[in-house]
Amino acid sequence: MISVIGARKNYGDFAALDDLTLEIPAGSLTALLGPSGSGKSTLLRSIAGLENPDGGTITIAGKDVTGVPPQKRDIGFVFQHYAAFKHMTVRDNVAFGLKIRKRPKNEITKKVNDLLEIVGLDGFQHRYPAQLSGGQRQRMALARALAVDPQVLLLDEPFGALDAKVREDLRTWLRRLHDEVHVTTVLVTHDQEEALDVADRIAVLNKGRIEQVGTPRDLYDRPANHFVMSFLGPVAKLNGQLVRPHDIRVGRDPSMAVAQKAGTAESAGVTRATVERVVHLGFEVRVELRNAATGDLFAAQVTRGDSEALQLQEGETVYARATLIPDIPS
Template identity: 75%
Template sequence: MSISVIGANKHYGDFAALDDVSIDIPAGSLTSLLGPSGSGKSTLLRAIAGLDSLDSGVIEINGRDVSQASPQQRDIGFVFQHYAAFKQMTVRENIGFGLKIRKRPKAEVRKKVDELLEVVGLEFVQKRYPSQLSGGQRQRMALARALAVDPQVLLLDEPFGALDAKVRDDLRRWLRQLHEEVHVTTVLVTHDQQEALDVSDRIAILNKGRIEQVGTPDDLYDRPDNVFVASFLGSVSRLNGQLVRPHDIRIGRTPEMTYPPEDPSLDTGVVRATVNRVVNLGFETRVELTAAATGEEFIAQITRGDQNALELAAGQTVYARATVVPKLASG
């Protein structure tokens, strides 16, 4: 089911949580709403769900105006960061609860719950209670429960935000695989750029109640519309007056070493700099530098192999050049 938001406005006193927001979310897509705290992403999600009313604007699901419809009438599954499971019910009972209150036949409920337990990989804990599950297992149970009633749309409000990094990584991969199997239109709110890049078909970046840009992860990362999008979706450095991704900066002991053999004609300007700090981060190495001419600090990311060859250390003088410079649509 597709979702269209047209001219959405929502104010809390003088604060504009949503300021003339319009967005189309294609059927079957996994779209992330990404932005800093207070950007309006959760307000937009809650408005789509019918949990918050708009001051003005229209929300359509599959072409039907649901702006005044209740959450129950919108046929939406919703998963919050802190999911409130029924503590007295087993995993199996929690997943089947929505079907039970809809008075579906027992055989249908049993079949659907069996299918979802297999999909989310919780067959072996189906008789346990929520208190006996890990955080990741509880969130998978929450997603299965939301999917049990075959919603038109699945809305996820930072569902992995309270979990540790390793569990988040595992659940991100699992969510992507789940979406490929289920194909329900999914909208994910997150402030985690890596999470959005990892799981999304499309990303909408919000800032101060407005949408800055919508597109595929590659579009937004490689062709940002403005400085805010470029700097929010991934790290950026300012080198020679230009905004550059740290991994697109080449470091050399001499100016000539910064020119790649495949394109020696690309001239974005070589900068002499001093190494402030070198941090090894597994495969990558982060190099913190200061430009000699301007005193401006910037960061480059190089491979561990390049670091082993260059043997960079604090206090050394090196040369840096951008190999790629994003073309911004606006400043």
């Protein structure tokens, strides 16, 4: 387990960490999610020992490491940029930490071969970093970090420099990798989809503080406040209420009914709106609408089937109603 208690870090008048406390369970994959300047990278670097907090304590597996240098914290670290040794082969890059620790040659060979197979780079041992794609270089970096059997793996936006399709593929691969090696992993990201896709738990940061910690489903379905809801996925404002675009029903009947059960949006009422734009996004359709009473813009997501049935056209009048409004504490 990683325990951060009362961590504080200031850069002049700016509080990067503001009395922050967080528990990260052993064996979990926890995402630190937040906007730029929220403190997530400072927190990760403090856990790594690359930043010295102005106050508070950090423990790893029950040991206080607050004043311990990075090389003695038993961690692996992967940055956004690969930091590969360009003059070394893939095999030598992965083996570097083991050689520094003077492990036996046969142990190094077996460990490197096993890891390259796990990360999907078997057969690439003799290539150089320049001969690999961006995704392959990042897999090599992860193998190098795992080679020394760290207690904790820290990932600082590891896929941020890659294109969208490669990021998506590597997210799936990272989740499978974690399920296989079970090392306690902390991932810094500003990508909500990445956090929801990969993590067991998400800690949402804002202005150096923790807003909410929980499973992806807990945070998405039961956000602690408006900031968490707005940051974790798209939102629309309907009659003064924050709702998810996929929880808005669109139709031509002004008396649309919604399910009568707890959590439904009876208080939201029906909103008359004008269709501004219809955007086809593959398996779903985004309908951009303007509230006829207030002039505010909002968006609804509907299925392709509903879109084809409605045959929505720009400029026509429709009616919108929320089918679910999250119960956000005041």
